[in-house]
Amino acid sequence: MFLHCFWAMLITGTILDLRPAGPEYFVLRAHAPQVVQHAAPGQFVMLQGWGEQDPLLRRPFDFHRLDREAGAFEVLFKVKGHGTAMISRLRPGDPLSVLGPLGRPIPFHEAPKAVGLIGRGSGVSPMFTIAEEVRRRGGRSYALVSARSPDRLLCVDELRPFCQAVWTFTDDAGGGAALRQALETLVRDEALDAVFTCGSNRLASLVAQLGQEGHFAGYAFMDAPMACGVGTCKGCVCRVRRDGAGYRYALACLEGPVFPLSEVLIE
């Protein structure tokens, strides 16, 4: 069985900053030192930025940046519906209810050599903390950022300092095929240990496929509707291959949200 992270807590943090990061995208920075202290790449928070019962549930977001010195974290999010619209209207100084850190930290190799990071849309968000961690451990990161259109390529310049190289791909410029090619080249030339992907099932399938052929470990950030974030509602299941045959349901909030692509089924 996996280990449950026992550092999660519920605190009232404070919004430090909220800035637009593209059409419908925002970066929120919040002060929540107790949460940040124990947080690691691959984990997430459940936020509530309103005192009311509509929307009822907290909203899950990956850590975009972890600033341990400042006791602050950032999330990069897209305004999708009700809850994210409300969060986007918060202002510096407003309280923010934070439940976290949740989920399983990414299990890094002691010394990763080279890592691929593939994010689409707001899926680029968690790549920053990974790139930082890889560099801390002496490895190199290569980022492939995908989006529908150029204005949706988020935070690319901010990513560069942490990466050996950053490539961008947009749909209008035939991004799908180009990204595949770039990834294949990377895998061949750089002997990647691992590839992480977030924000697109299509890209996750691609990584899964290349991972089978090549020799790196592929991982995907899985996106499941969540009520509790801590393992009690049993709502957030993904299908995971079972040792024997068939599959079992794994809770994304406890075993994930990052799953090895050798195990999880992309649907």
Added chain:
Amino acid sequence: MFLHCFWAMLITGTILDLRPAGPEYFVLRAHAPQVVQHAAPGQFVMLQGWGEQDPLLRRPFDFHRLDREAGAFEVLFKVKGHGTAMISRLRPGDPLSVLGPLGRPIPFHEAPKAVGLIGRGSGVSPMFTIAEEVRRRGGRSYALVSARSPDRLLCVDELRPFCQAVWTFTDDAGGGAALRQALETLVRDEALDAVFTCGSNRLASLVAQLGQEGHFAGYAFMDAPMACGVGTCKGCVCRVRRDGAGYRYALACLEGPVFPLSEVLIE
């Protein structure tokens, strides 16, 4: 049958100012020229300051000030529950959905001579527009402001310029008896045409009683839970004496919210 005021409208106004006016009390100033243009003392607005479904219903507030030049109105409100708490957190520039003006304007005598205004707690709020109107018509207003404690005597200094005299009464200083005495004196000495009261059933009963004995017309602002504000939900009823015997139910949002105390039953 009464006449329904056909000037009500639904507009998105803008918060101009929101300032504390005492413990738990706020004055909200909003730009809503189309509403203000047709508004008269005794009428009210239904406000919604949130885009969500919780709280579901609009909240009714009397006009505190009507600034026709600026196209702005003010309401003075107490933070009671959910909805008023949300309104108190709005900030200048925020949109505010305004339905109004609603209810029946106070039917003023052509030339009122002297009018008594009795408000308790936030019930002092609608007395400003009345005092203004009375003065415009060449009459005098005498205000009796009541509250639980001195810090709950709201906007008294702002009221003075519109009134011949303003007296204050607090419970800790035996306010009930003193107010009664002051009102009796007023009625005797000033030949009041009318007395308006808001914010206390006890005071409304007192005015009703003195009105029967004396020769002024007593009016009370009635407070009933409202869903629609326009006469369709049939929720906001007050008991009103019927010509024959017994009572009928009158809709506070259409026939009121100001009712003659000779008709309405205070319960």
Added chain:
Amino acid sequence: MNEPDLSVSLGRLRLKNPVMPASGTFNFGKEYAEYFDLNQMGAVVNKSVMLQPRQGNAPPRIVETPCGMLSSIGLPSQGIEEFLTVQLPFMRALECAAIVSVSGTSAEEFGELVSVLDRAGGVDALELNLSCPNFVDKVIFATDCGLMAEVLQECRRRTSLPLIAKLSPNVTDIVQMARLAEKHGADMLCAVNTFTGMAIDVRTRRPVLGTVTGGLSGPAIKPIVLRMVWQITQAVGLPVIACGGISNGTDAVEFLLAGAAAVQVGTANFINPLAIPETIAGIRQYMLDSGPHSVTEIIGAAWRRSAAGR
């Protein structure tokens, strides 16, 4: 893009679009005429009229709840006579179907109202409020097979106008009640009236409403009502008018996809007097954005496709 066709047929009743007010949330239209052109609506529906003038229930009559409200209005009514001279002419003059909602305390009373309205002329359909939870004795016809059958038979006997049976959600098996209504002559169903609920004031330690219990309406109930519409429309052939928490175009489309042939906007009118025209506009926009030319193509699409296998 062609202008989408929003018209729907509910049996013999043809509506230019599937949106109308829910009875009791719109009076008979007059108040909202200030806010939008009522002729835009698919139909107008009055607050249920009773035979005799009535005062309604003692206050408090309403209380807010999470994403909903409880009401216990108790069917105050001007009585049928005034209705015929004041309200009905107003409704008839609108360029949309006039659906008259009636309510009685017995089959006999329902029958009499139906007869009177049958003779009155200019009524396009009659909606039978079999489901008011706020009569003094708290009997809801549509929760009792015997009572409902009796009322329907009596009404059916008296008119050939389209009869809409308004069901109550306070039942174990909504399909059973729908089938029963079909059997006893209903031409259409309206699903549903309010859920019986209550609130207590912890300060006074007393029920908030004057009548203790009331009817829960608003967005809170929408998921349950959607399930009922989904179940009924797959089991029963009658056109179903959905009602419960519908506040905008997206809600309306959900119900159409679930199988409703039309929708009623209720509590939402109180919060937003433009809820009905905005709902119509929302359906239209949905169709412009996503394809079908006629709204009839999306009615039941969620289960028609599902029946065909995912």
Added chain:
Amino acid sequence: MNEPDLSVSLGRLRLKNPVMPASGTFNFGKEYAEYFDLNQMGAVVNKSVMLQPRQGNAPPRIVETPCGMLSSIGLPSQGIEEFLTVQLPFMRALECAAIVSVSGTSAEEFGELVSVLDRAGGVDALELNLSCPNFVDKVIFATDCGLMAEVLQECRRRTSLPLIAKLSPNVTDIVQMARLAEKHGADMLCAVNTFTGMAIDVRTRRPVLGTVTGGLSGPAIKPIVLRMVWQITQAVGLPVIACGGISNGTDAVEFLLAGAAAVQVGTANFINPLAIPETIAGIRQYMLDSGPHSVTEIIGAAWRRSAAGR
């Protein structure tokens, strides 16, 4: 002011306070042990255990609704064997009552679970989940008099432990079901499980949940559940544990006033892991503010006073 006495007696079962989690919203307690001292609770209630290990339903399993959520988890379970070795010992070790919720697909299965748990020891009461709306065949025992009676009889035969019958709100007459449970040997009632509902995604035109329908829970349903508790407690002598939308002390007090002897906090745990301790603190504060020394004095006060006449 003296420290108020929050303890309540539910028949033989004595609890130090009337607050416990709702089954299926708290696992068996482990996860929330990080957030507060579980020993504060009146009781712990596990997610309903089934006889055999089960996977549960296909995703999506949850969807948010106005002031509520729909869930169709489908009772994934570790099975009773693992429950006895892992979960039950954890529950038993807490300084509060251990209420074990069980669920089965037949009377036989319920009966077997009851037998096993009766022998296991350290179980203070058994809650029978007769009301899950998310089995594949969608049968809800507690909406069918025959099925419910059969399960209860089978369970009663097998144990002398206090049996709690968890009722379904999806019924016409909740009092009838409560009476039936009493007749067939229930010692207590839990009112209620979720309302069957659904949601449709207008973009895909498909039901959102993998199983089409699910159970509605959360604040949205509170007014209906309160009415049910009010009705049951006046008609039936058994202690009632209220469940449905209870999120804080005020909600809990409302239900106690309506007649509930204890309350369960469900969906609220998901939003606020401290919902249970805050509910306990809220009840305590209410009693400090408003008088009664013992919480038993407010149980049913809203109708006890009303029976005495207003």
